[in-house]
Amino acid sequence: MKQNLALLSILLVGFFSLDCAGTQQDTIAKTQNVDFLINQGRLNWEQRTDSLALKNAEHFISLAYERRPTQLDLAILYGQILYTRGLFIEKNIETRNGLFLKGSQLCRNAVLNHPEFS
Incomplete structure (x- = not known):
């Protein structure tokens, strides 16, 4: 009986320690994924x-911005992408106005929520 209890406690400790180690790896992987999205977005932005x-730049940067909404330079880049798309690509006036509005709100919120400006 004592052997079963000792074995059970060892298994539980091992299970919880493995679970905590997996969480750290998941966090590192998510950080690397967001960094990859930012790099791909910037490469497409240069073209x-x-x-x-x-x-493609809008797609990658929007996904990265969803995961890091407090990063000021990411919000500014996303706003620039929306502005450029609205100014040069879109022909429909309503779509253009929507892109301009979304970009301006995004940049305004980024500046207002940034610690250096509050």
Whole structure:
């Protein structure tokens, strides 16, 4: 009986220690994934004369911004992408106005929530 109890306690300790180690690896993987999204978005942003590259940049940066909404330079880049897409790519006036509005709200909120400006 004591052997079963000792074995059970060892298994529980091992299970919980493995679970905690997996959490740290998940956090590192998520950080690396967001960094990858930012790098891909910036690479596509540098090729913004191509409309497909601009849309890809918007996609990658929007995903990264969803995971790091407090990062000021990411919000500014996302606002620039929306502005450029609205100014040069979109032909529909309502879509253009929507992109301009979304970009301005995004940048305004980023500045107002940033610790250096509050």
